[in-house]
Amino acid sequence: MTPTSRLLTALFPPLALLLLAGPLVAQDDDKVAARDKALAEADRKAFEANMKAFDADVKPLLAKYCVSCHGPNKLEGDLSLALLDPDMKDSASGARWATVRERLETREMPPEGEPRPTKDETAKILAWIKAEMKRARRNFTRRLQHVSGNKVPHALLFDPEHEADLDVPPRLRRKSVEIYEVFRREQAKGFENLVGNPFTPDPRFLFKDMGSPELDVPTTSQLLRNAMTIVERQTAFRVEDGEVKPLPGGRKEFIALLDEKKPFGPEEMAKAVTMQFQRTLGRSPSDEELQRFVRLTEKNVKDAGRVAGLRYSLAAVFLLPEAIFRYEIGGTPDDDGRTRLTPTEIAEALAYALTDKSPPSYLLSMAEKGELDTASGVRKAVERMLADEKTDTARILRFFHEYFEYPKADEVFKNPEDFKPHKAKVLVSDTDNLVRWILEKDQEVLRELLTTNKAFVNTRYDAGKKKIVQYESKAQAHLSYSLPPDWKWTDEQPIEMPPGTRAGILTQPSWLVAWSMNQDNHAILRGKFVRERLLGNVVPDIPITVDAQLPDAPEKTLRERMEVTREEYCWQCHKLMNDVGLPFENFDHFGRWRAVEVGKPADGRGGIELTGDERIDGTKTEDALQFVQALAKSERVEQVFVRHVFRYFTGRNENLGDGPSLRAAHAAYRESGGSFKTLVAAILASDSFLYRTPENRETAAN
Ligand code: HEC
């Protein structure tokens, strides 16, 4: 089996249909074998040197720091570092060494409080592991995709001295919910209610189009059902006076083939299949695909009759892997074991990174002409797409939706007396417009997002007219912004907010409402947000044994009620959330600026601590505005933003091997004066986006 079909069968059960796709990537056994032979002699020498170095440099360190827990007497993690074979090529030890490497790189071992190897000693062990991994020519890195990307140490990712090899396995990504949605609306026009979207986002990840969820049986059956439903429409006919006639939705070309009086041989079959390829995949079948599909149709017609037979074959086109997956496989590996995505893969990956649609024709023709063969060519393509009026930017705005999560304001139940349901929608729409406006200017985007004292009030974006209009005249959104009751709407938007009341998105009513509960602010969740998404730290999950309730005490402020989390056991986690969540107590849970809470002066004091970055640790702030301004000034916060943009646009969490790409992307953002477009282009033109490091054959057995 080729690596691609192996990936496919793992992801996608209906094998019978899949095999139709045939071999997609040719294996290059001969080349690999020849290379191995040429390397044999050099290998023997390297092996001897590595084993000597192990005995001299590494073994004593393991004995000193690790063997007490991973040795003959104790086997923590089922791992014996006294016995692990240093030869990674001809033994099964390599995968274990990969975990050792990872634990050392992330500084997770030895556990906190135990004697640890010095920096130089750690570097020595790591250098040896890498050298032996290289000699073994087997890529053992476990490719653990941390569900929390923040677990990868920030300091190492952005340490210019830290060297790391790119480590991104080839992958097939299922198309996103939104890509399928576009397809569904196109193919099932007029009967959308009969064709459901089978995909759901992977709930483990912050960004919805991340992870690579398997296609389980319900998803697969829905795909199949959808294919049949669409094809039944395409071929719906009735017989009138012995004549076969299309019903609404029926395609004349297909229906003509269903007339039993007319011939239906390989030629007609090929015509039908070609048409279906063009309609669903936007391309013609290759000769070989055509042959396979004609054979399939002949068999189906023989087994099931003309109508059903043709329908099955036409439906099979919808189930080709290409219709369901995005390919990030690459071609033949180079001498470093890396492979670049093919030009067509790059065109598709770029289109789906920026939009929910397949590549526009100019991108495909750039791919064909070799213009995507260099990083600068790719950057140009991205710039062109971002500058193109016709590019649908919904997916870009979605990054800000998923990162800041302000649209969920609309789901937080509010007392309908105070807060009419439609109002939250207006607030979300206002923040969308603020984001659009900042993206349009494209300067210091993050800083502007976090600190602008301007806001759109009671606005909607009219896509047809391409301008901001009043949401609806009766909406009272201005009250949420603490504007006077008699404030009159103006089309000169955005408008300046009353002095000292707002600074950017975290003080926008939409965000404040989204991160509230029915009756009050949710300072703990706000703190978790700031801690994870802006400071880039990890907050341990809440233990199920904790009865997570604050005392019900209407005379107390939220800050006072949160005192219970200061108990030692609770505080180990809550110290990470409280001080970075409480600054927003200057606002109520409708997002209005307030001076008083339950008869006491509103208290928005806060601080930044325990980030691992001494440049911000120890910051103390008096109110929400000072707090967000401190965040906006921090280089770490900017880098954490870059990490999130990276995750969204590559569709995966970063690992240490992405350090160089992240650093370059951050540098590009800085040099461009904070241009989001430049940042995205830098990420999409990086090695992390364009290259894969396939496992070779030996590793597949691990
Ligand atoms: C004080 C005891 C202790 C010491 C010393 C210690 N470890 Fe561990 N190690 C553990 C425990 C407990 C686990 C299992 C829990 C876990 O995975 O975190 C573990 C797990 C591991 C794992 C994960 C095994 C797997 O496959 O999941 C690796 C790798 C590891 N240790 C490497 C090391 C190395 C390398 C050192 C020395 C530099 C070391 N440890 C020193 C206690 C220790």
Ligand code: HEC
């Ligand atoms: C291991 C970490 C951890 C510990 C220990 C912990 N918490 Fe939490 N707690 C969290 C996290 C994380 C959240 C955020 C809620 C979430 O993720 O759903 C949270 C949320 C809460 C909430 C808000 C729940 C809600 O959604 O309304 C309360 C109240 C709370 N914790 C109280 C406590 C108290 C009291 C203790 C000590 C008895 C405690 N916690 C111990 C991690 C912890």
